[in-house]
Amino acid sequence: MKTIDVENGPKGLPAIVQGCMRMPALTVDEAARVIRNAYDLGVTFFDHATCYGKNGEAETRFGDAFLKTGIRREDVFLQSKCAIYPERSVFDWSRESVLKAVDEILTRLRTDYLDALLLHRPDLLFDPEEVAQTFDILYASGKVRHFGVSNLAPMQIELLKKYLNRPLVFNQLQFSLEQSQLVDQALYVNNKTTEMSVSRDCGLLDYCRLHGITIQAWSPLQYGFFQGVFIDAPQFPQLNGALEMVGRKYGLSKTATAIAWILRHPAKMQVVVGTMTPERLKDICTACNVVLEREDWYELYLASGKFLP
Ligand SMILES: NC(=O)c1ccc[n+]([C@@H]2O[C@H](COP(=O)([O-])OP(=O)(O)OC[C@H]3O[C@@H](n4cnc5c(N)ncnc54)[C@H](OP(=O)(O)O)[C@@H]3O)[C@@H](O)[C@H]2O)c1
Numbered sequence: 001m002k003t004i005d006v007e008n009g010p011k012g013l014p015a016i017v018q019g020c021m022r023m024p025a026l027t028v029d030e031a032a033r034v035i036r037n038a039y040d041l042g043v044t045f046f047d048h049a050t051c052y053g054k055n056g057e058a059e060t061r062f063g064d065a066f067l068k069t070g071i072r073r074e075d076v077f078l079q080s081k082c083a084i085y086p087e088r089s090v091f092d093w094s095r096e097s098v099l100k101a102v103d104e105i106l107t108r109l110r111t112d113y114l115d116a117l118l119l120h121r122p123d124l125l126f127d128p129e130e131v132a133q134t135f136d137i138l139y140a141s142g143k144v145r146h147f148g149v150s151n152l153a154p155m156q157i158e159l160l161k162k163y164l165n166r167p168l169v170f171n172q173l174q175f176s177l178e179q180s181q182l183v184d185q186a187l188y189v190n191n192k193t194t195e196m197s198v199s200r201d202c203g204l205l206d207y208c209r210l211h212g213i214t215i216q217a218w219s220p221l222q223y224g225f226f227q228g229v230f231i232d233a234p235q236f237p238q239l240n241g242a243l244e245m246v247g248r249k250y251g252l253s254k255t256a257t258a259i260a261w262i263l264r265h266p267a268k269m270q271v272v273v274g275t276m277t278p279e280r281l282k283d284i285c286t287a288c289n290v291v292l293e294r295e296d297w298y299e300l301y302l303a304s305g306k307f308l309p
Pocket of ligand 1: 018019020021022047048120150151172173217218219220221222226229231255272273274275276277280
């Protein structure tokens with residue numbers, strides 16, 4: 001397994017992360033097989049969120065299943081995210097809410113600490129001083145070892161950083177060949193003939209690289225707002241043709257080639273994959289064995305519908 005060192009945080013993390021958003025669909029035994037398979041492949045990092053399944057169902061399923069695997073707690077990296085409360089239609093970073101969420105996560109995952117806690121989406125009413133106090137309490141109690149965010153823009157992170165006493169080590173963001181906004185705008189700069197020049201994230205990729213924040217790419221195989229898989233989807237013939245051709249050169253499937261495209265970026269991102277099919281994860285991990293040549297990386301990018309200025 002290819003590994004990633006976080007500049008201001010943990011080292012030797014697997015480049016491929018097992019996302020657990022789709023785990024509620026599994027039985028406990030099936031979930032145990034998914035966890036064991038991931039672990040055996042070196043995918044020892046598991047991503048959760050309180051909102052994956054009703055009442056934290058993904059975390060509950062994982063907690064029950066993990067016990068059955070016999071894997072030691074200290075041999076895996078458990079991350080979860082809080083802030084999204086669909087039943088209340090709010091995002092909530094208040095101290096009371098985050099502390100309560102962490103206690104509930106720990107109970108569901110059947111552990112006494114999280115390796116990382118991410119704030120899932122920006123609470124429009126967030127108070128950075130309150131967040132700093134909350135993180136201090138969680139760190140001092142030993143309940144959370146590292147902190148990060150998800151779907152946050154540079155200025156929001158700057159505002160948080162002004163008060164935090166601990167580094168933010170991750171920003172989990174949507175990034176795939178089909179949802180490649182993180183890199184698009186750099187190419188078109190201020191050109192007014194194309195929508196591609198519109199900056200939607202204020203230089204987020206460069207910001208994270210400058211500040212040693214590791215990007216975790218979520219939904220790496222999905223188009224739209226995780227609407228479906230672009231692999232073999234009839235609406236992406238050119239992209240699938242290029243994935244097939246480039247993949248053949250490296251001995252990779254189309255799926256693994258799409259993952260290799262993300263791993264090739266020098267920002268050294270982790271890729272959070274959501275497959276619940278052990279064979280598919282094995283295939284995805286083969287992406288770690290190659291480094292795409294520049295021409296191949298660009299060929300895939302252009303086949304996903306972009307053009308060079
Ligand atoms: N921070 C955020 O806001 C946020 C948002 C969304 C997700 N996430 C995280 O990112 C993780 C991954 O998200 P995701 O599940 O949308 O990612 P994904 O890996 O892009 O998609 C996984 C889904 O695609 C299917 N799939 C993958 N390859 C396929 C292929 N070649 N052909 C057909 N189906 C294929 C999988 O089915 P099988 O199970 O059958 O393989 C699974 O249902 C989540 O688990 C979660 O941890 C974070």
